Each structure stands twice: as structure tokens, then as C-alpha cells.
Amino acid sequence: MAMHYGETSTTIDPASGMTSTFSGFQSTLGGLKSTVGGMQSTLGGLMTPGWKSGIQSGVASKDLDLTKIGTARNKIMDMKLVQVSDSITGQTVVDPKGYLTDLNSMIPKYGGDINDIKKARKLLESVRQTNPKHPPAWIASASLEETVGKLQLARNLIMEGCEKNPKSEDLWLHAIRIHPPESAKTIVTNAVRAIPHSVRIWLKAADIEQDKKAKRRVFRKALEQIPTSVRLWKAAIELEEPEEARILLTRAVECCSTSTELWLALARLETYENARKVLNKAREHIPTDRQIWLSAARLEETRGQKETVDKIVERSLAVLRANMVEINRDHWLKDAIDAEQSGCPMTSKAIIKHVIGIAIEDQDKKATWLDDAKSFESQGATECARAVFEHMIDEMPQRQSVWREAAAFEKKYGTVDNYESLLKRGCETVPHAEELWLRHAKSRWLNEDVTGAREILSQAFVHNPNSEQIWMAAVKLESENNEFNRARRLLEKARTAAPSARLWMKSAHLEWCLGKLDAAKKLLQDGLMRYEDCSKLYMMLGQIYTQEDNYEEARKTFASGVRHCPAAIPLWILLSRLEESQNNATKARSDLDKARLRNPKNPELWLESIRLERRQGLDPQASEKMARALQECQKSGILWSEYVNMSGPHERRRISIDAIRNCEHDPHVLLVSARLLWAERKVKKAREWLERVVKVDTDFGDGWANLYKFEQLHGTEEQIAKVVQKCVEAEPRHGELWQSIAKNVDNWRKRTEEVLKMAAGNITIPT
Template identity: 55%
Template sequence: MAMLPNVPHPGALVSKKKKAFIGLPAPLGYVAGVGRGATGFTTRSDIGPARDPSDVPDDRHLPPKKFKKPNSSGKFEEEEEEEEDLNESNYDEFAGYGGSLFSKDPYDKDDEEADAIYESVDKRMDEKRKDYRENKLRKELEKYRQERPKIQQQFSDLKRELAVLSEEEWMKIPEVGDSRNKKLRNPRAEKFTPLPDSVLAHKASLAGPDNISIDPNTGMVTPMSSGIATGLTTPGDLDLRKIGQARNTLMDIRLNQVSDSVTGQTVVDPKGYLTDLQSMIPTHGSDINDIKKARLLLKSVRETNPNHPPAWIASARLEEVTGKLQTARSLILQGCEMCPKSEDVWLEAARLQPPDLARALITKAVRQLPQSVRIWIKAADLEVELKAKKKVFRKGLEHIPGSVRLWKAAVELEEPEDAKILLSRAVECCPTSVDLWLALARLENYENARKVLNKARENIPTDRQIWITAAKLEEAYGKEVAAEAIIGKALRSLAANGVEINREHWMNDAIDTEKSGSIKTCRAIIKSIAHIGVEDEDKKHTWMEDAENFANQENHGTRETLEKLLAEAVKTCPRAEILWLMLAKSKWLAKDIEGARQTLSDAFKANPNSEEIWLAAVKLESELSEYSGARKLLTKARASAPSARVFMKSAKLEWALGQNEDALKLLNEGVKDYPTYPKLWMMIGQIAQSESKFDDARLAYQQGIKFNPTSIPLWLLLSRLEESCGTLVKARSVMEKARLKNPKNDQLWLEAIRIEVRGSPSGKDVAMVMMAKALQECPNSGILWAEAIFMENRPQRRSRSYDALKRCEHDPHVLLAATKLLWVERKLPKTREWFHQTIKVDPDFGDAWGYFYKFELMHGTEAQQQEVKNKCVDTEPRHGENWCKISKDIKNWKLKTDEILALLAHNLPIPT
């Protein structure tokens, strides 16, 4: 029997075949044995984390897929699929990253036409759906609003019911109280735990106060020569006292600089100002993170470019500001080594070093930069003795003989004879310097001065000052004809040398010449240049205008000549109201009452409808206590020349005389015709308030604000009324509304701040926050800065006043606040000097006059008191918060300027 081959059993073949699902993950939702009735459960690991359908799938960063590819021998090998290049350089706006399926095909005209067709079809389809889409969106929004209405809509029916409330019911609504947070509504008493003396002593020993002091000139921290304390005073107390003294000295220096700049010229060094300013900032006052970033940045700049001088200077100043003076010195010395040819680095190093070391440092700088004028001047400044200064300048001139600045500085230190010798050499080295030639001519006698000026003209033929000086020289020695001839020759010579004859410049030279006493030379200049640059038809007009301008700069004559001139003027120009008023005022000041009345009577005939003339006549009668005549004049004025101001003056007269009903009648009549004149509404409210009719006053102010929403006094009066009635919340609300209507208004911010200060014991903290916001919105407001100074505690007032003076250098409110600060510190001579500066900046500021007079009453002599009073009367100030409180009080309507000044000085508090 033949043997059968070993054929495997069919079942065995099936069992040995690998199943397709072996090793593969189960499908989603698969439960084993579910067909046999088994029950399964699902865990978080089965379904994975919760995911939104719009989330990006996790397989975006899977490793590249592998696929099998036959090699040359026919076997399959696994190869990785190339990862898509997502570099920006591989991005195409049309095809995306790496191109698209058709990226290899060119984009031809047919493709462009097809895209345009598809785009037009899309636009057309979008326009068809637009109406449907908008209607659907509107319906959905309406449905949403019905389901979820706004809070305002929910209470709209209740708000409509408020329209039927009467004024009395409205006022009976209780206040909600303070709407601020709970901590401010219920402030807790602050607890202060005094620090033990042992802690202070320990901190003082760690800080090393025995070796620290403050340089009063720069405010820098420098080593002390000796820190020995005696008696009961500890070293820490000694240094703290010296620190305070140094800060006061530095503040005085800064205030003096500002006082010098009041006249229009500043003595502040613009380059070093910022550094000097920051020297007062305490170490802990800056953000440490910002300082670290700045230090790191500057270090990077130094390492990147070590030969860059500004990097070293900025680094040194940063360390100086943070109080690390020794580090600043070390850095700037490194800068001197790295940038030996930079004069700025050397000068900064000299500034940071003590005087002895600075002199040695400047000596090195001179060796490196012998041609630097600034370094030679710095070297001379560092010397104490005059002889040493002269020596430095002469050495500098040996190296830089052509420096006009060095010659001038050297000449200023010499006596006249030595100065003459120096100037003789200076004009040889600097023959084109006009100032040196003129200085030499002033020191010479007549003959030599003529020779010097002739040489100057030869060397500088294009300068007019030399010619004018020569003419003034001839006039001074009695040769007036020669002076006129020199001016004419000067114009011809300058024109021949191509110099343009500027008529305005010569006019200004004529003014300066007249002030110096050279009248003939001035006349020669005007005569020679009056026709230059003026057309024949314009000569009369131009010359009259020049004459008027010059006349405004002169004050000559007497009252009689003035009245004579004004009498001729009103005859020639009878319609000029100002001339009539000037003539009437002159007669009134001369006590010529009948003459003033006659002048105003003549003025009525020429100007029957002039408001100014009517009111001037009323004022004259009121001053003479002729009230019936004043009433008649006002009645005629309301009939012939009615205006809001006439109604206001009429009501004010009745109010002053105690006829409140008549005054209110006139005011109510006036507001009907002139509702946009806020003073009428203010007077109605003030009269009602004086009679304790607060509801009427409130109504008047509110109606006035409706017609005059930009009238700040109306808002202030309404707020103060609410505050006086005890409704502090309403006062705050009024101020908030006022600021919304009138943004960036410093008066409204100031009143809101004062409301908080007066409102509660904890109101000062809220006021400080509001002050910060106010200064952000009105950074140049003098009244806010002045208030901010005295809101601070005493130790911080000086630094605050320093900031205020920096921001508002010429504001009278800030100057007055700084003056009061000096007064508090008992620096009486300095206080008096600053009072003079304050009234010089703004003579119309009545508060400054009041404080000045009070100061003299307390610390001055009778002569000084009388001087202040006389100047105030001559100036006749009209503005100032405290001044207006007295001058505009109806009880004081007849007070003179000196009486208002005395009353104001009596009521003003002494600064504390």
C-alpha cells in the first residue's frame, strides 16, 4: 500500500493561520461577550478624556507613518513617510504648505477666469441669503431679549411710576448710605504697635550710620570723615538729623533755581538736571525689578560695545540713583579707561568724585584731551583759589588759543588793566569774535577805542554792532554829527558786503541804544532805516504803527496831560467807549466827581446804547451812595440797552440793599430772556440759600445747570448745598455728573477731593486715591498740585513740592504753596523773597497778596506792611479762591481793595 504524503489536517491549517484582529485595538464601544448575554462597563481609560468636537486631534504630533517599499532584490523594506515641511518659507498663500495636488501645474489665464467666476457666484449666493440671515438673527435676538431682559428693562415700569411723584415725596426717599465697599463703610480703628528701640538700634548698626553722610550740594551718600557722637545722641540720631538737613539744603537750592527762572531765564543744566533730580529719590522708592532690568540691559550694552561712552555714563547714573555711589564711581572709572577720548565720560567721573579726587582725575583728562574746552573749564571750577583758576585758564589758552569761551572766562577773573592785556592778545587769536573786540574797546580810552573799533571793522566787516558801538562812542564824547555819519556809512558798508538790512533788528538796536542813554545814535538809526523795506503807499501806516508800539513801551507825562489828550481823543472818536471810560476813571481817581459825571453824561449822548457806559455810571452813583440815582440809571438801561449783565447788576444792587424780593423779581425776569447767563441762576440760589430756602436754591441750581452744563460755579454751588444739608452721597453724585459733563476740569476734581476729606475720618485715604487720578487727568493743574502738597504728611511735603515745581514751574498756586512751606519751616527771609516772586508771576492772584500781608503783619516792619498794602491797592487783584469769598460776599460789596486785604489776612489760617 502506497504511503500517503504527510498532508496536514484541514483543521490544523485553519488553526495555525494568524487571525486578522490579533494584536489590533478593539473597535470603539466593543464589549467582549455581548452576543452571549455578557454585560460590560466603560471606564475613562476606554473612552479617553472629554473632548469638544472642534478640538485639534491628538494625532497631529504622531511619529511619521512607516510603509513597505520593494527594494532592488524584490524584498519589502519599511521606510518612514517624509514629514511635511511646515517652515514659513515653504508656505504659499494659494497652495498652502508644500504646495497642493496641482502645485506643479502653472496658474494660467483659464484658472484665473475660473476663480473669478466662482467668486462672483459666491457673492451672488451670499447676497441672496443676506436678507434671510439678517431676519433670522434679528428674530433670535428679540427672542433672547424677551427671555432674558436687561435689568433696566425689568425696572422700566417702576421708573415710569416715579414720574408722578411730587417734589416732597421725592425728597422723603431715604438715602442709600455710603455705596463704597464694606471696609470704607465700617472702618475699623487702626492699631499701631510701637517698634522697640532695640530693633531700631540693631538696624542702625547694620546700616553703618557712623560712616555715612549726605553731601548737601548734590544729595549723594558719601563717607563721613568722622562719625563720633557725644552725649545722649546716638550715631543713628545724628545721621538722621544730618540727612534731614541735607535734604532741606538741597530743596533750597532747587527752589532758588526755580525762582531765578521766574523771569523767563532758567539756570537749570538740562543735561544734568535729570540726574540731580533723581538724587533725592530714596533707594526703596524705585521698582527693584525695573532697576535689575536696567542694570542687566546696560551691562549687555557695555559688554557688546565697551567703547560706547553713553553706556558707561548711564550705568553710573543708574547706580547713583539707587544709592550705590561707590559702584557708580567704579563704573565711570572703568569707562574712563575704555573711552579715554570721551570728554563726557571724564566730566561725569569728575562730577561723581570728591573734589580732591576730581582734580586728579581732571588732570588725567587734560592729558588725554588737551583740546577740550569743557575739561579746562571744569578744571578751573574745581580750583578754590583765584590764583589757581587763573593759572588753569592760561594753561588752557596755551593749548587752545582760538577758544573764545576760554578767553572770556579768563578775562572775567582779571582786574581791568590785566584784562586789557589779555583782551589785546585775545583779539589777535580770535579776530572774528565781536564780543572780544567790543570788550577791549570799552576798556580803552577814546583814541585807542577808535583804533580798536576800526581794526574790528576790518576783521569783521559784516557785523552791525561794531558800527553802532562806534557811533555811541562818538556821541559820548560830544561828536553827534559823527555819530549820525557813522550810522549812514554802516548801512552802505554792510550792503556792499552782502549783508541784508533787517529793519526789525535795527529797530531793536535803536531801543537798546536809547536805554543806554545814546539818544542821538538812536535817532540816527531810526532816521536811516525807517524807509527801508516799506512801500511809499504804506509809509504812513507803518510809521504810525511803529510809533504806537514804541509809545506803549514808554510812560511819561502827568494826569493833566493825560486828561487833555483823552479829551481831544473823545472829540475825534466819540464812538470809542474805552476812551470815555478812561477819561471818567481819571477824573474819579482825582476826586473830580462832577467832572466824572459830566464825562459819562457826554458819553451817553455819543453812545446811547452802550452797556459799559451805563454800568460805569451806576458804579459811580453807588460809590457815592446815591442809590436812587443808580436805580433810575439801571431802569433806563434795562429799557434802552437790556442785557443779562444789566439785569445782574440791577438785582445785585437790590440784594445789597436788603431788598431780596425785588432782587428775585428782577432775576426771574432776567432768566426768562437770558437763561444761558449762569450768574443769574447763581444769584437766585444764593438769595434763597441765605433765607434757608434750600429747596428753592436746589431747584435754581438744577435749572441753571440744564441751561449751562459747562458752568463750573453752578456745579460747585449745588454740591456744597447738598453737603451743607447733610446729604454727602448726593454731593458726591453731583461731582461725578459734573466731571462727566466737563472732563479734565481741575476745579471739579479739587472739590470732590475736599468733599472726601471733610466727609469722614477715613476720607483722607480716599482723597489721596482721587488726587492720584486727578493728577493723571490734569497733570499740569497748579491748584491740584498745591492741594497735594499739604495733603501729604510733613516729611513728604518737600519732595511733593519739588514734583509740583517741576511740573508747574510758573503757576502761582504752586509757588504760593512752596512759599507757605518755607513759612512753616521758619525760613523768613526766603519766604519773603518767594512771596515777591509769586505776586510777580501773577499780580491778579488775591490769595497771594492776603498771605503776604499776613506774613508781614506777623514778621515784618510797618514799612514792609505798608509796602505790601500799597502794591496790592495799585494792582487791584480780582481772583483767588479766598479773595473772592470776601470780595464777592454781598455784605462786603462796598469794601475797597485795602479793606478786603485786611479782612482776608485776618481770616486766613497760619500755615501748619
């Protein structure tokens, strides 16, 4: 049937009221076309009065009732106000200043399917109806409504749950959380009436109070109801000043006599005498807690009672064992660290003294205790580590390795006096320990007490008359102090008393450094008559002949050396370089080939062969030999680093990756990789890699020199000084560049710092 504009078709009787102004599907206030928010409402929908003016549902009328429209508007406003009003009369939850911001917070945060929400809502409703005494159902229902943004419905549900389950702590706490502060206070009041012995509710009651005095009042009431709650006492005490806190704690320990924490807190606030009484009472009530005993030990330490501290710790272990308490070694050692960090080193030492040996087999003691000392050191507990070493010395006084470890620790963390005192004790206890005598003498010498160093070495000679090490130290001491005649006499005595190839070599080296070449040659020749298999004697004699330009004698010496010492690689290299210096590259190449036949798979010989070809300008032959060398010595770091250096700039990165893959921890490979990063001006990464080089091998002098050069260009004064300090401590001895400077006779008196700076001066900046 066709419909025309201005007509209405309905089967509903107009007299029934379903088409009236206030009811029905097309009414002003209700239904899908209501003014409250329908899509076709009178005031804001698609079918507004202006669009359908003059059209009535079922009754045609040309009059518009403005009075009824005004009444409807007032009712709508009342409904809005009811929705946003609080349950407390006269209070509103609408913040006029933050109204728009608050509206954003009311937007539902749930992003799932609306059907899932409906299903969950029905399911939870069914659970509530089936078992209204089940608090989790009410909490889940409220949480669901809160999630979808229907906060008021969530509040209504949770309060209904509280009415049905007044003894549920979780329900009350959830209700307090989702209500505004003023409403929450009322809920808290009802909650503590319903569950007066709930600690969590009392804590929440105090938490929602803003004023300190109000919080105190809440805690006072709470403690009247639950005087045995440690949590309530602690929370109440935290609000008080020291004097009031002390009074509260006095009452607290009466009510909670088994709380160690409260007893210790009271002891901390008392005077020394009263604190002792408090701790004694605490031990009576809690005889199984070690913390009370340790607090008593710390208390005595504050008064300087060292012996009392030791007795308390010893007695505590006996009492705890008597009360069947397991002595957990790890826990006690952790207590020792805590004691040191709190400024009680006596207590920490006493703990270690009496606990360190628990549950350790005799054969495992040394290894376990050294691990303990390292663990303490890594955690910054140096007093604990020192106590471990002292205990080890008491238990193993004849073990030289224990004295060495203790001395190394004391040198790193102690004073000079403590270090030397320990070494003196060690020398007296283990007089045949040469290293302890040498360290003691060196310490005296470094502190510019040459006389003291001489006396120590004299005592060392008494106990170790034939010690080559002590003879060498005495010679070095005299030569470093320009007492060359005394050094000569000492060496002469040593060659008679304890002859060795090293002493002949040292004697010749002294004369060589002093420019007495004839005397040096005579000593070396005499030495070779006694020790013809000592390669270093041949090397020194040949180098002196080379220095005198006596190349024929030098050649004979080196040739004789490789005959007697065919495994001495430096001798072969010296012989080859001598031939090369005389423009006889063919003979030099032949010597190296012969050396490789007698010493296969030797990377140093391959490296020299490759460099010989490069110095002759024969790069293809050098590359061919490099390929053969890497096949034979695949894990050689010096060969891989040379391969990187001789390659083109576009290939270096690829080759360096292969080098790292084959020699991950080799300092030469790490150094060449660091220099590549340095060339690319990646300062941070280059520094990390250079530091890694000297960490992997502290004895690698070339690594230290490169790091020093790098910090000179890119570091601060502090960073430069740090490198120097660490290098001096490490005393490096190896590295091609480092040895070329350190072993040069012109630099024989240079110290580590000077060699470092000279080596750095010879380093080119990578490009």
C-alpha cells in the same frame, strides 16, 4: 688702600698750585669747597678749618695763616657787595628797612623741573646766537630768568638785547619794566634817543615820573617829536587845568584835525559861540562822523533851541548819506539813550523821530516799534520810549492798541496831567475806543473829580450809545458815590437801550447789596425769562434764597440752573454744598459724581469731591479720589496744592517737588511751596517764592494776601507799603480766598487795599 685720620692722598703735584690756599678743588676761595657758598667751604661747610685742623692737601704744615684767612673774608664781602650793587655808582638796590621782605621776593617762583629750565635756557641761547637781531628771543630769555628769580641776569640779557636791537620798542619797554626806577630813567633816556617817534616809550617815560611838572615836560618833548599823536595829546591835556587844556586843545586839533574826540573836547571847554565855530570846523574836517552833528544838537539844546535841534539831526542824516555813510539804526538809537542820560531829551527825541523808521517794512512797524519802546523802558530811557509812542501815534492814529499801549506807559511813568492829556487826545482821535473813555473817566474819579468823570462818560455815550461797558462804568460811578437812585435810573435806561444778561445781573446785584432782596429776585426772575442760559443769574437767585433760608427754592433754582447750563461748574458746586449743608452728604456726593460725568477732567469738581470727603471725616476716600484726580488731571495746580496740604509733614516736601515738576509755573503750586519754606522759617527763600507767585500771575489775589501777611511778620514798613502799592496796581480778581471776600455782598464797596488786608487777616501762619 687704607687711609688713616690725619693723612692725605693725592696724585696732584703740590707745586702745581692746585692744592694751594687760593686755587684748586680744596682751596679757600674756589671750587666745590670754597668759602663763597660750597657745601664744604672753609667758613660754612661740612669741612671747616676747625674740623680739619692740622690737615693740608699734599703739604703737611702745623702753621695756620690767619692773614690769608682775613684777606679771603674781605674778598668774599667785596663779592657780595658787587652782586647787590646797582649799575649807577653809589646807588644800591638794597632797602635797609625792607631787606627781609625783599629777600622773600627774590625766591624763584618757578615750580617746574630744573631740567626744563636748562633746556629752555639752551634753546633761547641758541636762538640769540643764531639771530641776535630777533627781539622776541631776548625778551623770552629775560622773562625766563625773571621767572626763576635771576633778576640781575634778566636785566643783563635785556640790556644786551637793547644794544643789539636799538629800534625795538618792545625790548626797551621790557627793560624799563624790570629795572628799578632810577635805572629805568636812564634806560628811557636811551630809548627815546634810539626811537624818538615811539608813542609808547614817551608815555612810559611820563609814567615813571612822579612829579606833575616833570610829566608835563616829558609830554612837551614828546609832542615836539610826534605832534600828530592823539594819545599823547590826550595824556598831556589830562594833566592841565581847563584854561591850559583849552589852549593845548586848540593846538591839538590843528595837528590832529581828524580826531573827533579832540574837537569835541575843545568844544566842551569853549563858550557857546566859540563852540559852534569849533563844531563847524570839525564838520569840515570830518564830514562822516555823526558824533559831531549830535554834539552840535546837544549844544543847541542847552540854549533851548528845540527847532534847531530837530533841523541839525535831520540835516546830519542827509549829509552823512551824501558822503556814503551807512546809517546804522541800532547805533543811532544807542546815541538817543546817551543823549537822554546826559540830560538832552530834545536831542534824543529828534534822533528817534528821524531814525526810528529806517529799514523797517510797513507790516513790521508796529511790532518793531513796540519792541523798541520796551527796550528803552528796560534801560531806563523813558523819554526815548515816550518819543517812540508819540511817533507811533502820529503814524497810526486810528490804531486803538497803540493808544492803549501809550496810555499804559504814561500812567506808569508820566504825571496825571500827561496821562489824562493823552487819553483826551485818544478819545478825540478814536471816539469809538470805549477803553480810552473808561480810563479817562476812572482817572478823573480816582482824583476825586466826580463831575469831570460824569462829563467824560456823557461824551462817551454820545459816541457809543449802546456800549454795555460805558453803562456799567456810569452805574459804578454813581453807586460808589452813594447816588443809588441815579444808578437805578441808569440801569433801567441801559436795560431798554442795550439789554443784556450782564445788565440784568448788575441791576439785581445793586438791589441785593442794598438789601432790597425782593427787588433783586424780581429782576433775576425777569432776566431768566430772557436769558435762561445765563448761569450767573441762577447762582445769584439761588444764593438769595439761601440767604433767606428758603432752601427748597434754592435747590430748585440750582437744579434748574444745572439743567440749562450743565457746563457751569460753580452751579454744580453750589448745589452740592446746599445738600451738604442740609446734612445730605450722599446727595451732595451724587451731584458731584453727576457733574464729573458731564464735565470730565475738570479739576474744580475733583477738588470739591475730595474736600467733601475730608469734611465728612473720610480721609481714605479723599486720598483715593485724589489719586484718581491726579491721574485724570495731572497738570492741575489746584489739585497738587491740595495734595500737599492734605499730606503729612514728612511727605510734603517730596510731593511739592513732584508738583513743581508737573506744574512749574502754576501760582497755586508756587504758593504752597512758598508756604512750606515759610513754615521752615527760611525767610529769604520764602519771600523770593512769594514774590515769584505774584509775578507769574498778578491776578491771583491769594498770592498777594500771603505776601502781605508774610511782610507783616518779617518785613519792614517800606516792604509792606510796596506790596500794597503793587497789589492796588495789579487789581487782582481771582483766588479762592480773595473771591470769597471780594464777592461777599457785605464787602461790595471795599477797594483793593481793603480786600487785601481782610484776606491777609484770614490767612493762618504755616507750621
